[in-house]
Amino acid sequence: MLNNQFLNLDVDGAVATLSLNAPQKLNAFNQEMRLGLLEAIQLIEEDDAVRVVIFTGAGRAFSAGADLSEGMPGYDTFVDQCAAEYKPWVMGIHNSSKIYIAAVNGACAGAASAVAMNCDLMIMAEDAFIYQAFSAIGLMPDIGATWLLLQKIGYQRAFEMAIDAGRLSANECLELGLANKVVAPEELMSAASEWAHKLSQGAPLAQQATKSLMRKAFNMSYSQVIDEEAVLQSSLIKSEDAVNASEAFLNKQKPTFKGR
Numbered sequence: 592m593l594n595n596q597f598l599n600l601d602v603d604g605a606v607a608t609l610s611l612n613a614p615q616k617l618n619a620f621n622q623e624m625r626l627g628l629l630e631a632i633q634l635i636e637e638d639d640a641v642r643v644v645i646f647t648g649a650g651r652a653f654s655a656g657a658d659l660s661e662g663m664p665g666y667d668t669f670v671d672q673c674a675a676e677y678k679p680w681v682m683g684i685h686n687s688s689k690i691y692i693a694a695v696n697g698a699c700a701g702a703a704s705a706v707a708m709n710c711d712l713m714i715m716a717e718d719a720f721i722y723q724a725f726s727a728i729g730l731m732p733d734i735g736a737t738w739l740l741l742q743k744i745g746y747q748r749a750f751e752m753a754i755d756a757g758r759l760s761a762n763e764c765l766e767l768g769l770a771n772k773v774v775a776p777e778e779l780m781s782a783a784s785e786w787a788h789k790l791s792q793g794a795p796l797a798q799q800a801t802k803s804l805m806r807k808a809f810n811m812s813y814s815q816v817i818d819e820e821a822v823l824q825s826s827l828i829k830s831e832d833a834v835n836a837s838e839a840f841l842n843k844q845k846p847t848f849k850g851r
């Protein structure tokens with residue numbers, strides 16, 4: 592049970608929805624929210640019934656990034672603050688066995704852009720945008736935004752976005768491959784929920800193996816990836832789910848996956 596005034600966590604079967612909840616400040620990350628996110632992501636990870644997580648923001652924005660009215664309460668340096676209040680839960684999403692879908696409504700600025708890009712999938716409302724707000728206030732991308740932008744949109748575009756406080760509309764995000772889907776604002780949460788429930792019916796072991804390898808494949812050679820795929824596939828091939836799904840295919844039936 593999560594008890595944090597700046598976060599809502601709802602679980603509906605295999606789908607959890609984690610909402611940032613400080614709409615008056617466009618869900619800017621304050622300290623209590625950041626510490627709550629660490630707790631929320633741990634709670635979700637420990638819940639075996641949850642397969643897919645929708646990460647979104649209450650009100651008219653996903654999040655405006657760090658709460659600029661707060662500074663760094665309790666820390667001398669951002670190195671310490673980042674290590675204690677951002678990195679653990681951001682890496683929690685990166686390493687999670689669950690699928691995270693960012694459902695981006697309205698502004699998604701600064702640190703929040705890193706959080707959304709770090710999710711496994713992204714659905715955006717037509718009027719949403721990703722905003723590299725950092726340079727507008729004399730900062731550089733953080734919380735992994737440098738790495739994420741480079742990986743996703745290439746050096747020239749990433750550099751321009753970073754140094755020129757660039758904004759990408761939802762449709763531009765779709766074209767660039769940052770977003771998977773764009774929908775009407777009023778359909779965002781229903782479309783995210785429908786997608787999440789559909790994914791939660793997929794093969795859990797295959798989904799987990801795919802995420803774990805895709806999250807590290809950029810640091811591996813082509814040859815190493817082929818070998819690692821073969822190791823993971825060897826164990827998937829012998830799983831009850833894969834054996835039953837092949838049988839179901841041959842019998843023209845729909846498979847049911849149990850994660851075994």
Ligand code: T3D
Pocket residue numbers: 615616617619655656657658659660662663669698699700701702703722724725728730733
């Ligand atoms: O310090 C550290 O922790 C270092 C770490 C940095 C990581 C970062 O994330 S740096 C980037 C921080 N974020 C920003 O610089 C974005 C600031 N916000 C904006 O540029 C705009 O708000 C938006 C473009 C996102 C949306 O614009 P708009 O016109 O739709 O809304 P608004 O009127 O600017 O904002 C509405 C309210 O939210 C307003 O409060 P008010 O006047 O109604 O009382 C505004 O002050 C507040 N708000 C918006 N963003 C933040 C914020 N309050 C605190 N922190 C914010 N980031």
